[in-house]
Amino acid sequence: MKNCPQCGKPRKGDEFKCPECDVFYSQLDEILYEEQLRVEKDTLKGHIKAILAAKDRKQAAIDDLTLIWKNTPLKTKITLWTIFAFVFALVTGVL
Numbered sequence: 001m002k003n004c005p006q007c008g009k010p011r012k013g014d015e016f017k018c019p020e021c022d023v024f025y026s027q028l029d030e031i032l033y034e035e036q037l038r039v040e041k042d043t044l045k046g047h048i049k050a051i052l053a054a055k056d057r058k059q060a061a062i063d064d065l066t067l068i069w070k071n072t073p074l075k076t077k078i079t080l081w082t083i084f085a086f087v088f089a090l091v092t093g094v095l
Contacts, residue, residue, distance in 0.1 A: 054060035
């Protein structure tokens with residue numbers, strides 16, 4: 001759609017919403033906008049934005065890291081702990 005369905009203002013670029021009345025240009029634009037928000041939320045940039053937008057940033061970061069750790073597969077956790085133990089053993093052996 002080239003014009004806003006509510007105010008009739010012409011569309012500029014690849015915007016999903018009309019900047020004046022905040023209405024989506026079409027239903028497809030609304031679906032694409034929601035998908036873009038969902039994908040961005042799952043990226044590192046989205047996690048950082050959510051942490052910075054929270055009132056208690058420290059607690060938001062802890063909650064986010066806890067959620068990531070809970071969703072990490074068991075084999076990955078075992079591998080990370082093995083690497084950590086190996087590096088710890090190397091460092092303590094040198095000291």
